Amino acid sequence: MLEIRNLHAHVDGHEILKGINLTVNAGEVHSIMGPNGSGKSTLAQVLAGRDTYEVTEGEIIYKGQNILELSPDERACEGIFLAFQYPVEIPGVTTSYFLRAAVNAMRKHRGEEALDAMDFLKIIKEKAKLVKLDTKLLSRAINEGFSGGEKKRNEIFQMAVLEPTLAILDETDSGLDIDALKIVAEGVNTLRSKDRATIIVTHYQRLLDYIVPDFVHVLVDGKIAHSGGKELALELEAKGYAWISDDVNNGAAVAS
């Protein structure tokens, strides 16, 4: 489904991603861990099409197509979804209003008719229930005045409504209490299927108790320094990242 080949990305003249290689097949869940500032969010944003990062080398093949030339909305219409580490507050636009515009933009892309207000309402009520999001929040401006947990749940709620093929979750678990964490995990697991894939960026093994990954990768200084199975997350939790950084420095990085 997704193949990242030798991806290099710059911002303001600094190289942040220094040759990422990663293959994600349909049906898989991959977890990306790594120290602060190693480039995890950069990778997530580049996948979603953020143009403040300049891709200087490499390619991103998604469903057999190099998507580097596609705009963020085109990528979204092709099924890529990013749950933001720091969801943006947008005053003046209510979540339900904007989400309906989003759903209809995607339906238009697929050649389907626009959903009317009633059908749309049915869907969002159902999905809000799934992630236990108070529907009152949906008539408020996007994320404005939402608590940290509400913002994250709003991301998962949007994911549930938009049903992406490839979901990228950037630290959706950070700052969540255990109940909220379970809700997020349930949202992801409900969507899990043989046609979809998920990339989960996290610092904490805890989330992975609920969403069991097929692969765990460690990103260090813009490169994937180490990859393994779900047990790698436990090892990282116990030992930290230092031993892997040493690996990198010794040129012993293992690419997936």
Place this chain on the structure above:
Amino acid sequence: MSVANMTKSKDTFLTHFEQLENQGSGAAAWLLPTRKAAFARFAEDGFPTTRDEDWRYTNVAPIAGGSFTRGCEVESKVTTKQIEPFLFTDDCMLLVCINGQYMSELSQLGEIPEGLVVCNLSEAAQSHSDIVEAHLARVASTKQAPLAALNTAMMDDGLFVYIKKGVTVTKPIHILFLTDADNGAVSTHPRNLIVAEASSQVSVVETYGTLSGKSHFTNAATEIIALDNAHVFHYRLQCESEDAYHVSTMQIHQHRDSQVHAFGMSLGSALVRNNIATVLDGPGGHCSLGGLYLVDGTQHVDNFLTVDHAKPNCTSREFFKGVLQGEGKGIFRGRIIVRKDAQKTDAVQTNRSLLLSDKAMVESKPQLEILADDVKCTHGATIGQINEDELFYLQTRGINEQAARSLLVFAFASECLSDVRIESLRKHLSKRLLTRLPHGELLGDS
């Protein structure tokens, strides 16, 4: 402006005035001296130039130099169907003026509630001459206001509203001024008078639109008198053609504890100048003046406000927003006067602009003249651009860049609409706004 142009424009309107004088019956005979005095004033002052401080940023030379036919000289056959796009509800009292003339067959007043007089101004000048004479052209000064003087001299028909003491009118009153300039540029001078007696309440909507043709000149004036504890809600939509010239004067006089809420939206014409002035002439009064405008191409909108706190314990709120694209220009000038006696004045002025292009220009100038010492008076102006993080967020949800931009512009602009209390009107205004934005249809109704 060249001298030749000046002469020509004066000639144009002098001819218009002579025609009017000869017809004699424009409205009631008692009005003629008022018209004459106003015209003399206009003839003396002439059109303002950018050397006049109040008109520094707005050059009316295209109006002064234009040639216009008096609206009422132009025959126009308009059907109910043609006015439909300008209506926001069936549930209102509707008056329609085409090219400055009242059209009773297009108007629908329905059953007029007890304690309310609503009709066209020229009828009122006869049927309620006492009230009209007591107020008309008394509030809107012609001094240093040449366009207001021209309106008073030339005034066409318009709205007359009189609400008796203690009466609350629930149905909104809507007056529609439409111009049919199919056979060349016309000029109109709509004139409205609203008198709200003590403790009464009323909502009035004025819409200015173009039916056909492009360039025309509308020079409108509205006077509002709010007596003790009266509540007046006033809304104004200016959606004339992109080549139209529009000058408006709104003069409000507020007595003790009265409240006036006025909001206006300008969707862009070649040149728009709104003179809005209120005098808080009794303690405990409140006024809120709101405005929203959108300019594109080389359009120009100038909002010129004066809030005069003449008595103590009054509050005023000014909230104006502008969206500027292309080489559009937006001017905001807000004068707040706090007289010596006006202690405990609380005045807030806010002007926010969203610049969507490098070539657009905003000029925002507060002017505070505070003569009392115990007052709260704040003003703030911000100029912003589209936030790239917000744009990216919307795009990652499948909304294309242009639609996402429109959505953000709409969000910025529609904040102003939240104060519009008539729901059907709020929807109508937001629809009008959306049609002006690229991919507005994708955003649907809110």
